[in-house]
Amino acid sequence: MRMEGGTSVILRVEMDKHAVTFGELVSLIGQQGGDIVAIDVIQPGRKMEIRDLTVSVAEPSVVDTLSKAVSIMKGIHLVNVSDRTFLLHLGGKIQVQSKVPIKNRDDLSRVYTPGVAKICLAIRDDPNKAHSLTIRRNTVAVVSDGTAVLGLGDIGPLAAMPVMEGKAMLFKELAGVDAFPICLDTKDTEEIIAIVKALAPTFGGINLEDISSPRCFEIERRLKEQLDIPVFHDDQHGTAVVLLAGLLNALKIVGKNIGEIKVIVCGIGAAGVACSRMLLAAGVKHLIGVDKDGAIHRGANYDNEVWNEFATLTNPNNETGRLSEVIGGADVFIGLSRPKLLNREDVLKMNPDPIVFAMANPDPEISPEEAGSYVRVYATGRSDYPNQLNNVLAFPGIFRGALDARASTISESMKLAAAKAIAAIVTDEELNEEYIIPSVFNDKVVPAVRKAVIQEAIHSGIARKVPGDFRNLE
Numbered sequence: 001m002r003m004e005g006g007t008s009v010i011l012r013v014e015m016d017k018h019a020v021t022f023g024e025l026v027s028l029i030g031q032q033g034g035d036i037v038a039i040d041v042i043q044p045g046r047k048m049e050i051r052d053l054t055v056s057v058a059e060p061s062v063v064d065t066l067s068k069a070v071s072i073m074k075g076i077h078l079v080n081v082s083d084r085t086f087l088l089h090l091g092g093k094i095q096v097q098s099k100v101p102i103k104n105r106d107d108l109s110r111v112y113t114p115g116v117a118k119i120c121l122a123i124r125d126d127p128n129k130a131h132s133l134t135i136r137r138n139t140v141a142v143v144s145d146g147t148a149v150l151g152l153g154d155i156g157p158l159a160a161m162p163v164m165e166g167k168a169m170l171f172k173e174l175a176g177v178d179a180f181p182i183c184l185d186t187k188d189t190e191e192i193i194a195i196v197k198a199l200a201p202t203f204g205g206i207n208l209e210d211i212s213s214p215r216c217f218e219i220e221r222r223l224k225e226q227l228d229i230p231v232f233h234d235d236q237h238g239t240a241v242v243l244l245a246g247l248l249n250a251l252k253i254v255g256k257n258i259g260e261i262k263v264i265v266c267g268i269g270a271a272g273v274a275c276s277r278m279l280l281a282a283g284v285k286h287l288i289g290v291d292k293d294g295a296i297h298r299g300a301n302y303d304n305e306v307w308n309e310f311a312t313l314t315n316p317n318n319e320t321g322r323l324s325e326v327i328g329g330a331d332v333f334i335g336l337s338r339p340k341l342l343n344r345e346d347v348l349k350m351n352p353d354p355i356v357f358a359m360a361n362p363d364p365e366i367s368p369e370e371a372g373s374y375v376r377v378y379a380t381g382r383s384d385y386p387n388q389l390n391n392v393l394a395f396p397g398i399f400r401g402a403l404d405a406r407a408s409t410i411s412e413s414m415k416l417a418a419a420k421a422i423a424a425i426v427t428d429e430e431l432n433e434e435y436i437i438p439s440v441f442n443d444k445v446v447p448a449v450r451k452a453v454i455q456e457a458i459h460s461g462i463a464r465k466v467p468g469d470f471r472n473l474e
């Protein structure tokens with residue numbers, strides 16, 4: 001089922017041309033399972049020469065053995081082995097670009113002092129003008145404290161930056177939204193709230209990212225109360241929107257009714273809580289949340305207040321026990337926890353035509369190889385397997401819509417509208433086990449989500465502006 005297993009690396013080699021020929025090196029790399037796809041001469045020379053060889057291999061594990069064989073070859077000094085992903089990250093992935101050039105004094109006096117002063121005063125006199133005269137109307141802060149980065153856990157704010165830069169890139173590339181990655185060196189709830197609140201004048205929206213639960217719930221709730229711009233914890237709501245879209249379509253394939261299915265949600269953290277809430281709102285009646293210590297149930301007194309409330313809303317038969325015990329008779333498994341928590345025996349206990357959404361990143365709760373043909377509809381958060389259920393399908397269009405409508409918040413009904421819009425992109429003719437959700441690269445996704453979000457924002461009075469393309473529709 002895997003679509004692309006290969007990888008490529010760049011070997012920088014210094015060759016002593018009197019001791020070894022390039023042909024000998026090429027044939028050694030071939031024997032070791034590598035395929036040279038590009039050659040760059042970095043430093044030519046009669047005797048010593050430095051070349052970069054881009055080598056493609058079928059399995060990442062081949063890189064080590066191949067590099068070792070090259071490094072001990074006579075006449076070769078292996079200077080460096082660079083993974084292409086590392087190279088892509090050199091110096092970071094995004095930059096700030098000016099919209100107008102500064103070529104002369106006249107330009108300078110208009111973009112900066114003295115000309116800029118009258119713009120400042122206009123905003124002082126009418127703060128609403130910040131929306132039209134600054135970057136605010138198109139700019140989102142992607143804020144993380146690095147405590148729940150993908151499924152890697154608490155890796156800290158510095159290590160979280162590549163993910164936040166990646167989110168900022170996705171905002172720009174997919175929806176034209178300018179986004180700034182902001183990684184905070186604090187885990188303190190009060191401090192995070194105060195910092196984000198103080199940053200708000202710069203931004204038209206706040207995307208909270210990879211902040212661990214349960215702190216993320218209070219941080220989001222309090223910021224929503226205090227700010228009049230959208231505050232959206234993407235791991236909660238972006239994920240929930242995409243999950244619901246995928247589930248609505250998967251249920252059509254297996255011919256089951258959302259009100260009659262048993263759903264297991266594994267990992268009751270940020271994403272798990274929000275996804276469960278969205279599923280309950282969409283009509284699921286039998287949902288059991290499972291975390292490290294087993295099923296969340298009534299009668300247990302959890303330190304986590306959110307779990308105590310969760311127990312009252314879920315698990316109608318108050319089942320207890322570990323994942324392998326409560327999964328019997330389930331129709332749907334949703335993983336928002338950690339890699340490799342679900343095995344084939346668990347899947348075999350599920351009802352016929354099981355749906356398994358193993359959404360932990362970077363590695364799912366069960367691999368497609370292990371799920372095999374035992375699962376009727378299988379999806380992950382990854383781009384290299386079919387059915388990528390990833391919040392990237394939601395957040396760019398949701399923020400595009402919210403910014404264009406100057407929405408003060410992103411409401412439950414705006415999220416539900418976004419989920420239905422994503423699901424509807426897959427037509428009944430197209431729908432099948434390996435195509436329940438449109439691709440991230442489907443150019444209908446962002447416009448459809450934007451439209452649904454704006455329509456709902458206008459309908460519910462959350463929009464503070466009707467975008468031009470909606471005015472004729474009123």
Ligand SMILES: NC(=O)C1=CN([C@@H]2O[C@H](COP(=O)(O)OP(=O)(O)OC[C@H]3O[C@@H](n4cnc5c(N)ncnc54)[C@H](O)[C@@H]3O)[C@@H](O)[C@H]2O)C=CC1
Nearest residue numbers: 150151213267268269270271291292336360361381390391
């Ligand atoms: N595909 C997608 O779009 C998204 C995927 N995710 C993935 O979901 C996972 C969770 O993310 P967050 O909710 O943000 O993190 P989180 O840290 O808030 O929640 C993780 C939860 O998993 C639980 N957990 C850990 N070990 C477990 C076990 N053995 N059994 C059951 N539960 C266990 C933790 O106790 C915690 O409650 C991560 O792998 C993340 O990459 C998150 C957001 C979006």
Ligand SMILES: CC(=O)C(=O)O
Nearest residue numbers: 149150151235361391
């Ligand atoms: C996709 C995402 O936001 C995550 O895995 O945390």
Ligand SMILES: [Mg+2]
Nearest residue numbers: 150209210235
């Ligand atoms: Mg995330």
